[in-house]
Amino acid sequence: MLELKNISFQVPDEKTRNTKEIGILKDVSLTLEDNQFVVITGPNGGGKSTLAKIIAGIEKPTSGQILFDGQDITDMSITDRAKLGISYAFQQPVRFKGVTVFDLLRLAAGKEISVAGACEYLSKVGLCAKDYIRREVNGSLSGGEIKRIEIATILARKTRVSVFDEPEAGIDLWSFQNLIQVFEEMHEQLHGSILIISHQERILNIADRIILIADGKLVKKGTKEEVLPELLGTANAAPSCDKAANRK
Numbered sequence: 001m002l003e004l005k006n007i008s009f010q011v012p013d014e015k016t017r018n019t020k021e022i023g024i025l026k027d028v029s030l031t032l033e034d035n036q037f038v039v040i041t042g043p044n045g046g047g048k049s050t051l052a053k054i055i056a057g058i059e060k061p062t063s064g065q066i067l068f069d070g071q072d073i074t075d076m077s078i079t080d081r082a083k084l085g086i087s088y089a090f091q092q093p094v095r096f097k098g099v100t101v102f103d104l105l106r107l108a109a110g111k112e113i114s115v116a117g118a119c120e121y122l123s124k125v126g127l128c129a130k131d132y133i134r135r136e137v138n139g140s141l142s143g144g145e146i147k148r149i150e151i152a153t154i155l156a157r158k159t160r161v162s163v164f165d166e167p168e169a170g171i172d173l174w175s176f177q178n179l180i181q182v183f184e185e186m187h188e189q190l191h192g193s194i195l196i197i198s199h200q201e202r203i204l205n206i207a208d209r210i211i212l213i214a215d216g217k218l219v220k221k222g223t224k225e226e227v228l229p230e231l232l233g234t235a236n237a238a239p240s241c242d243k244a245a246n247r248k
Helices: 048-056 078-084 101-109 115-124 143-157 173-190 224-234 241-246
Strands: 002-012 021-032 037-041 063-068 086-089 096-100 161-165 193-197 209-214 217-223
Touching: 002 048, 021 048, 021 217, 037 048, 048 086, 048 161, 048 193, 078 086, 086 143, 096 101, 101 115, 101 143, 115 143, 143 173, 173 193, 209 224, 217 224
Parallel strands: 037 193, 037 209, 086 161, 161 193
Antiparallel strands: 002 021, 002 063, 209 217
C-alpha cells in the first residue's frame, strides 16, 4: 500500500561554512502493507522522526520515491496526502486557541457529526466527554489530555494510514497505559495501517512488524518475534524504556 524507495534526506552542516551536508536518512526502502501495526525504533538522532515526517509530507526527501497504492506522492503536500488517507500525529500536538475539542473533531471527521458522535470518540481514548467537548484546545490541557484528543481526531478521520511520532512523549504513566489499549483497539476497529515511532517496549510488544533505524539506515526489519528478542538483547545495558516512562 505505502512504499518508500531509496529515500535519502540531507541537511546543510551548520557547523561548517562550506557546502557539506549531513545525511539524516540514507537510501531507506520499506513497504507498509494494508492493515499492519508497524513500529519504527532505534537510537535517538537516527532519523526515525524525519522518516515519519517524510511519509506525512511535512518534509520532502532529497532523493527517492514514495508510492501510495502505486501512485507517486513524493511531491504531494501534507494536505493532499491527508485527502488520500494519511494521518500524522505530532510528537508535541498543536494547540489551537479559540477552537473547541468539538470543533476539532468535527473538522477531523470531514462531515457533520453530532455532539454525541464526537463524545463517543473522546470516550474511546479515556476522556470524560462532558468535561472536554466544549473546552478549547489550548494551554489549559495537559500533555496527556492533548495527546488523547489528537488520537481521537485520528479515530474520527478513519484514515488508511495513521502515523504517530513518539505518542508517549510527555505523558504520565496512567495515560501511557491507556494509550496502549487505544492503539490495540484502533488496529482492531479501523482495519487501517498504524505506524508508530517509539522506544517503548510495551508498544513494540503489540506491533505486527518492527523496523530498526540507526544512523539514517534501515538496519533490520521483520516480525515482532524476529526482531524484538535481538533488539532487547542489545539494550540490556541501557535503562528500560518502560522505567523511563514511569519517571514521567
